[in-house]
Amino acid sequence: MINTDELMSIRAAELYYEENKTQDEIGSILRLTRWKVGRLLAQAKASGFIRIEIVHPRARRLPVERRLRESTGLTDAIVVSSVGVANDEELQSRTAQAAADYLTGLRPIPRTLGISWGRTLHDVSLHLKHGWAPGVDVVQINGGVSLNKRAGTAATTAVTIAHKAFGAATLLPSPAILERLETKQAIESDRAVAAVLEQAAGASAYLYSAGQADAHSALVDSGYLSPDEVAELVRRGAVGDIVGRYIDKNGDIVDSELDERTLGIQLEQLRRATLAIAVISGGAKHAVARAIVGSGLCTVLVTDEDTARALLGDDV
Amino acid sequence: MINTDELMSIRAAELYYEENKTQDEIGSILRLTRWKVGRLLAQAKASGFIRIEIVHPRARRLPVERRLRESTGLTDAIVVSSVGVANDEELQSRTAQAAADYLTGLRPIPRTLGISWGRTLHDVSLHLKHGWAPGVDVVQINGGVSLNKRAGTAATTAVTIAHKAFGAATLLPSPAILERLETKQAIESDRAVAAVLEQAAGASAYLYSAGQADAHSALVDSGYLSPDEVAELVRRGAVGDIVGRYIDKNGDIVDSELDERTLGIQLEQLRRATLAIAVISGGAKHAVARAIVGSGLCTVLVTDEDTARALLGDDV
DNA sequence: GGGCATATTGCTCATATGAGCAGGAGGGGC
């Protein structure tokens, strides 16, 4: 049975929010003092009967962001609303847009930005406005040029971001994963490659995304790994990959032999970074997001509401 | 491309509605004057970016009610919110509850209330509180006692409503539809039946629901009609039934021969009534609701938001 | 570039609202 006050608070809420009446007017309609009306409305809000949503592709969820900052070690969290989103694509676009906004608003402006590559990062590059920053150099932090089927995507991403900021792009001229350890070591010690890696190590900020651990991963798409190899990694606890390296739910490398053959900055370099921005969205990436945030691989997370709630352990 | 003001209005809305900041505080955060913030918020509201919903089973939709009253000849409209409703059953329960509330609040209190029977009315009777009125006599306005499979539902409904109002119930001792015209005329002229019909004709208010025109109708359930007969009625334009009589989309009797054999008050008596309350909910009853409201068969409509919007021609 | 029409801004002032407090009603415990 619903009590009288609750019912009255609903009647009051209808008149207040839907009919735009003042609390005083509502008072005379419901034969209550205006103070009682005010209290009923406060009660209705507190009980969660009044739901206020901001319906807009650019809307963020500040309370969720705050909770994320408070309950994790993140220095910042950007959470886009998933109200009214039909598909994952729309959600990813919103998240990429938010990441672009965050980059644009970033102070101090980073001199050098280290980036990974992939669908998400490419999306971010497209959402950045021309002139988003007055000069930022971009450097790739993991390999991936040659084998990429969607030719040049990795390079295009870096170049676009740099170009739009009137800066220079430095590409890492190497595959993401080498077949043999010796080859990797050889490439790594090559002067051109070593110079890029050095620049990457000294970047003032990092921006990267994560891949889910399954056959849809960009590393599979690009031909570096077979679906079977990924399935084996999953069996061994992989939840996803960042900068080409597969991690488990604790943020640890799953297969050190594979990792040795992966060219790019180390996870430890990300962990030590003052500013490492992870951009992650979509239901399939909840697990990898948890691993990244939980093990301190990023200092800033840009994500969607559902992922954020999954991290927070919300039931809804 | 989204313009700057729109984006600012979203940022302002986040701070105002989610972070409970004052417009002044928002002003200093966004580097705007507090008046600009106020205008941005007003703009966000006007553009529909701020959605305020009252989430409660007893919540009504006053703006929809007003539009219904204005665009139809109804003297009153009660529209329950369908936010957060999972199934039709929940919706019907909410609507029945609203009808019970409406009856309880009705002034002047009717001396005699003429009612039909059916699932909906039964539901209303259960939602009424004991002592909902200080004495109201209830009279059935259409037949339906004997054949009803759910034995005595029709009678129980009338008795419950009357009992809870400390009044007397008068049952109409007749089937809803007779097989032969002569039988119907004979019963109708029987003293006991005629007296009830006379009382029904003089009721100060009517309360009835409507059935959809398909095999799930209560008249089929009760055995008065076969699914085939209903199908034939549909073919001839029937959209539903009220007080046992099938009507088309104009509110006209579909089959006058069948109607002649139907015992109860005439549609014209409902149309002439000062107070005729129709209680209708569920997606399957949009058509019959339209017919009833459109042809003036009720003066008050109690319904759900979706049905109301269908009547108003809203797209959503 | 000048002048006009229109939109936008920053203000004053009236009003609506929430915080905090004093008095009073209700409801056990003895």
Add this chain to the structure above:
DNA sequence: GCCCCTCCTGCTCATATGAGCAATATGCCC
């Protein structure tokens, strides 16, 4: 039945907000 404690009510007062208006900026035609 009496008292005390708690919760609730209705108030005063400070603050937040929206309406309306003058001043200013913007765009547009010639």
